[in-house]
Amino acid sequence: MTDVDPIISLPYAHGQPRLMGRLRTTPEDFQVREELDFSLDGAGEHAWLWVRKRGANTEWVAKRLAERAGVAPSAVSYAGLKDRHAVTEQWFSVHLPGRAEPDWTVGDDPDFTVLKAVRHSRKLRRGALSGNAFRIVIRELDGDLTELENRLNLIATHGVPHYFGEQRFGREGGNLERAAAMLSGREKVRDRHRRGLYLSAARSELFNAVLARRVHDQSWNRALPGEVLMLAGSHSIFAATEVDETLQQRVATFDVHPTGPLWGAGELRSSGAVRELEEAVAATLPVFRDGLAAAGLAQERRALRLAVPEATLEFPEPGTAIISFRLPAGAYATTVLRELVVEPMTSGSAATC
DSSP states (O other), X not given: OOSSOTTTTSOOSSOOOOOEEEEOSXXXXXXXXXXXXXXXXXXXXXXXXXXXXXXXXXXXXXXXXXXXHXXXXXXXXXXXXXXXXXXXXXXXXXXXXXXXXXXXXXXXXXXXXXXXXXXXXXXXXXXXXXXXXXXXXXXEEESOHHHHHHHHHHHHHHOEEOOOOGGGGOGGGHHXXXXXXXXXXXXXXXXXXXHHHHHHHHHHHHHHHHHHHHHHTXXXXXXXXXXXXXXXXXXXXXXXXXXXXXXXXXXXXXXXXXXXXXXXXXXXXXXXXXHHHHXXXXXXXXXXXXHHHXXXXXXXXXXXXXXXXXXXXXXXXXXEEEEEEEEETTOXXXXXXXXXXXXXXXXXXXXXX
């Protein structure tokens, strides 16, 4: 594997941006806020904590919360990992059966603060979010600023490729190298958490490779014969052996999205030209293809396209822009930012989230 960001070489849907700018000059320039689609019931064995963190990763905060509560790290849950180089607000849950609420302010750390504590009957599970809200500042913009507005309009109209972001692959793509070693039998990984990280990295790399081929062919946002389509706002899928004008219109209006494989054991749900494409791409990554199937993961699907319908843009001062948008759970701000601006120190690369 290489020592560069695995998403740098992926093709752009709307052409590589010409506008350059700096991201994450400070953690406050990249703000993320989790959003739930349900209410907490106010009673139960689980303390749900609304936490603001700055310059700290999610796993580290979870361990500190376990220490404050006097419980094992496994008693602390969170919906998703959030970037260290940001200011984020997210939920954690701590299992406290038959125990009084600890004082969450004791031992307060400068890198995170517990803003609110609410009891709930169930633990917080991975992915249990409606989405995340982002507020991102881009500084030192160099180029025609109207391009930023134009590209944001393109994204609102057509969406962006639903690539997995670089967090999935570890620092400098290191999780892919470890995944290859594990799945080829060159390295034993007994730690369950690490094994899961490496399987996810391999699966994400294979999905990104299929999506990259579809972006290159300009078919990532339209239906092909043999397509498996996903209903917008859900994970419900259906196969389309024939593609007619009505179906293409449903794709064009974001009612359904083409999908790609999250590789595992069993038959692909796709058929025809789509299946041929997916199998051809998977054949270029045989260690991941065969290893994921042998690991017992089931074949699943993920939308190839990410809708960004309500992004807003401000120019608070010359050379600075603020972009705000919401994404569903499992989506990466990387996929939006890389279509908008290139960071000068890594020309040709994309900003990451």
